Amino acid sequence: MKIDRPADLRINAWDGKEAPVLDFPANVGASIEIAKAYLSPPYLPKSWDWRAKNVGWGLILRDDANRTIEEKAVGADAPDPIRRLLAARAPAPILRYQPNKPSGQLIRYYADGKQEILSTAAARRGIGEGAIPQYLLIYGSPTEIPWAVQYSLNLSAFVGRLDLTVEEGLGNYVEALISGWSHLPRGDAGKPLVWSADWGRPDVTFLLSKLIAKALADRFANDDETSQYSWLTGADATCGALGDALRAQSPGFICTTSHGMTGPLSDPSATIATLGSPVDSGRQALPLDQMNGWHSGGAIWYSHACCSAGSDRQSRYANLIGPEQRGGALLRRIAEVAGARIAPLPRKLLGAENPLGAFVGRVEPTFDWTLRDPITKQGTTDALIGCLYDRLFTIEHPAPIGWALAEAFAEAGNFLGLVPAPGETDDRATLDAYRQLAAIDRQNLVIIGDPTVTLHFAGERAHRADIPMGGR
Secondary structure, eight states: OOOOOOSEEEBSEEOSSOOOEEEOOOOOOSOOOOOTTOOOOOOOTTTTOTTSTTTOEEEEEEOOTTSOHHHHHHTTTSOHHHHHHHHHTOSOOEEEEOTTSOTTEEEEEOTTSOEEEEESTTOOBSSSTTOBOSEEEEESOTTTSOHHHHHHHHTTSEEEEEOOOTTTTHHHHHHHHHHTTTTSOOOBTTSOEEEEOOOOTTSHHHHHIIIIIHHHHHHHHTOGGGTTOEEEEGGGOOHHHHHHHHHHHOBSEEEEESEEEOOOTTOHHHHHHTTTOEEOTTSOBOOGGGGTTOOOTTOEEEEESTTSSEEOSSOTTTTTSOTTSTTHHHHHHHHHHHOSEEOHHHHHHHTSSSOOSEEEEESSOOBSGGGBOTTTOOBSOHHHHIIIIIIHHSSSSOOOHHHHTHHHHHHHHHHHTOOOOTTSOSOHHHHHHHHHHHHHHHHTEEEEEOTTOOOOOSSOOOOOTTSOTTOO
16 A cells, blocks of 8 residues: 655745745654544434534633632623623533643533533533533633643534633624624625635645635535635635625635735734734735625634634644754744734634624644545545535535534544554555644634524525435
8 A cells, every 4th residue: 555655745824935845744653542532423313403402502611710619600700791692592501621620521510519520522412410512612712721622622512712802892793693693784605705825736725725615616606506606716816806705795604725824933923913814826914904894794714724713832733743854843933923822813703893603714734745645645625525515505404513514523533543454554654644644634623603603595595305404
């Protein structure tokens, strides 16, 4: 079994001067154990319906030692908009994260003074005592509740994160979420927008455009309900054109593929100000003011770019690529400069007067190598496309974004499980490097916003009686 082993690896990061090229991982262990958390999410007959008692929606807060058990049980330490959300979705359990506990454990407090530690990997689902809801909203920054908690939860639950203060528009988002954007102009999912910067071979954006953007655009073109889609690529994929299309089209779904801005690292404040912003075909990062005048109306935005969702204080790739290797120092420097945070673009959009519904992005870069199978050379984005189109768009009932993305998160475990039988390959190290890089890439996909957000179609949507509840 011959395995493709490239000399160079390319990632979708842009520091303002270059798109980094990295050396092949040197620190690959020969044996990898699959963590217990890597379980396929449970697909109950109605697991898309968060209102069902055996499914449920709940809130995750950081634990507060200064509060009583009774206060922690009702979220007395949460800001007023979050408490309004809890009231609107009552009875909604609150679970607590403690830094001294493993990321796969949460504490649940009860109004009668009881408390218990619950495992997230194999939990009983629902809102009853001793259960963890299937849909979970983390309220807090990645410094308060680390990305690792969200990564772990993604593999067995449907999880989103909200990190806004009242001053940043938290109330705007919560009120829109509670009302279902009923009092605001809505983005139309029947007019999806695809935007893909393509710098040509051998840049990673060529593959991203082909395997994700084009694949989605082709599906939209062949679906009567989404045939009013737009696809901006190549020379048309500019920041200005993206802003103009958003304002003119009011799409309910947006997909962008590109490099993500991660520099200049010599200027930390500038790096943080544009962290993860899409970089267009002219190598310009999307300015936040390009979003002015666009009322996103509960839209869902998928952005496949390095750090599009944010950054972490330590790169998960750092254990594979040493600091002395080409690109190794860069990965560490991004983490040092930006730290653990949510990127400015989703923060701005979710706190807007007419806020975005959900932003789906990455906390780390994607490698060109992991976009294709190292043996067959086939693309490895089919599960993602299935989530973003088959599950999100084409079921009879509106599909929550958390439910729609479940199979994409489960792929992390699938890649770690690619362990060859004895004698199948004489290049185990290459396969181990591939499956670890691919698993990390899938794991750092996150939802910013509530996981119950659904698409909105203007007018009467065609009935799809031939589509089963689980998608087609």
